[in-house]
Amino acid sequence: MLYSNKSWFAVSFFLLCMLIFPLSLGSSEGLLKKTAVSSIWICVLFANLISLESLFKDDYQSGILLQYKINKIPFSIIVATKLISHWTFTGFPIIFLSPIFLVFLSGSFNDIFGLFFSLLFGTPLFSLIGMPIAALTLGASTRGPLLIFLSIPFFLPIIIFGVLSVGSFNSGTYSEYYLLCAILSISIVILPYITIKILQESLK
Amino acid sequence: MLRYLHKYANPVRFLSIARPMRKAMGLLSLFIILVGLVFALFFSPPDYQQKETVRIMYIHVPAAWMSLMIYAFISFSSIVFLVWKFPLFLILAKESVTVGVIFTFSALFTGSLWGKPTWGTYWVWDARLTSFLILFFIYLGLKLIKESFSHSSKGDYAFAYLALIGGFNLPIIKFSVDWWNTLHQPASIIRTGGVSISNEMLIPLFLMATGFLFLFIYILLVSVEINLKKRKMGYSKDKIIN
Numbered sequence: 001m002l003y004s005n006k007s008w009f010a011v012s013f014f015l016l017c018m019l020i021f022p023l024s025l026g027s028s029e030g031l032l033k034k035t036a037v038s039s040i041w042i043c044v045l046f047a048n049l050i051s052l053e054s055l056f057k058d059d060y061q062s063g064i065l066l067q068y069k070i071n072k073i074p075f076s077i078i079v080a081t082k083l084i085s086h087w088t089f090t091g092f093p094i095i096f097l098s099p100i101f102l103v104f105l106s107g108s109f110n111d112i113f114g115l116f117f118s119l120l121f122g123t124p125l126f127s128l129i130g131m132p133i134a135a136l137t138l139g140a141s142t143r144g145p146l147l148i149f150l151s152i153p154f155f156l157p158i159i160i161f162g163v164l165s166v167g168s169f170n171s172g173t174y175s176e177y178y179l180l181c182a183i184l185s186i187s188i189v190i191l192p193y194i195t196i197k198i199l200q201e202s203l204k
Numbered sequence: 205m206l207r208y209l210h211k212y213a214n215p216v217r218f219l220s221i222a223r224p225m226r227k228a229m230g231l232l233s234l235f236i237i238l239v240g241l242v243f244a245l246f247f248s249p250p251d252y253q254q255k256e257t258v259r260i261m262y263i264h265v266p267a268a269w270m271s272l273m274i275y276a277f278i279s280f281s282s283i284v285f286l287v288w289k290f291p292l293f294l295i296l297a298k299e300s301v302t303v304g305v306i307f308t309f310s311a312l313f314t315g316s317l318w319g320k321p322t323w324g325t326y327w328v329w330d331a332r333l334t335s336f337l338i339l340f341f342i343y344l345g346l347k348l349i350k351e352s353f354s355h356s357s358k359g360d361y362a363f364a365y366l367a368l369i370g371g372f373n374l375p376i377i378k379f380s381v382d383w384w385n386t387l388h389q390p391a392s393i394i395r396t397g398g399v400s401i402s403n404e405m406l407i408p409l410f411l412m413a414t415g416f417l418f419l420f421i422y423i424l425l426v427s428v429e430i431n432l433k434k435r436k437m438g439y440s441k442d443k444i445i446n
Binding site: 132136137142146149154156160164183194201202204 | 352358
């Protein structure tokens with residue numbers, strides 16, 4: 001009734017972005033091969049940016065968040081559920097789709113496992129970092145562009161470590177994976193808590 | 205000390221000390237910057253490697269210090285606002301953003317002018333330059349969020365929380381970019397093992413830094429006073445609740 005099911009949108013947007021790279025980089029095979037991993041990470045970034053907008057919007061506008069608050073449902077449960085569902089519909093399918101697209105983008109087969117693990121640690125971080133920013137912009141006049149502008153700077157470290165970690169997987173040093181895990185474990189403690197605070201403020 | 209300062213969180217009392225302080229700061233910053241410029245342009249020696257272009261440093265380095273310091277100030281004031289709900293600190297944080305944007309931009313701009321004769325290029329994707337560019341965009345984000353909630357009190361909290369998240373995230377961003385690439389010379393003033401440049405260069409540098417600091421305080425006090433007066437007249441669009 002209240003929701004139209006838009007969860008497929010992020011993944012299809014990811015597939016659409018995939019189309020850009022072969023077409024814009026032209027027919028030069030070598031260039032496409034070198035940039036395959038980076039282009040997949042850029043598409044993941046775009047898919048996450050697009051899906052962030054709908055994270056709290058429907059609940060906020062239809063007043064369901066307020067209903068939760070009146071009925072004293074703890075916000076920690078709501079935020080955790082939102083986080084898990086957001087990751088399941090944007091991060092999780094992309095992780096399994098990306099090795100296939102690495103082949104389509106004529107990337108090397110050696111990168112498949114590296115890419116898989118870097119996305120496994122990186123995509124939850126996108127959801128985690130995007131969540132407080134999506135909560136912040138609730139009620140802003142031009143929300144979509146603002147959300148994208150605010151979240152890109154905070155997504156940069158994940159892009160950097162994500163792309164670097166694929167290279168380090170083949171050389172046998174896993175330092176960037178450890179860094180991604182470190183950022184993930186810090187974020188999973190702090191950011192949901194900040195999101196809860198922001199949501200409570202936004203309903204006052 | 206804290207109890208003594210506490211009463212100045214009241215905007216009216218704050219204005220009573222801000223007004224004389226503002227005039228003093230304005231004159232002081234003008235005087236110190238002029239003296240510093242004279243020292244920097246005429247009395248300091250040219251670098252043996254970089255020749256006269258080293259004089260760009262006397263604008264570039266203080267501007268970069270100031271933009272980092274202003275960000276720390278914004279985060280600190282936002283935390284004070286979120287914890288103790290003093291509206292004055294939110295106004296202080298909000299009014300510092302524009303000054304921060306200008307200092308960050310001037311650091312980037314002078315840096316790129318300095319890069320041409322020394323590195324041979326205006327821009328390199330190097331760690332420090334990149335992290336400063338990201339800082340610039342975070343400042344712009346703060347400025348955007350400040351202006352996109354013009355009619356509700358939610359914007360105040362959104363601004364404060366964004367400054368807080370940025371405060372946590374800046375070290376991570378800085379570290380990640382460092383990890384990614386480094387070409388810029390390492391810090392040569394504030395480091396373990398003492399200062400590594402000569403006194404003749406250090407004195408104008410510190411004069412310029414203090415001058416910029418006073419200039420920031422002056423601009424901040426003027427804009428806070430304007431903001432408070434607009435608020436008093438009911439002219440201001442943005443509201444501070446409580």
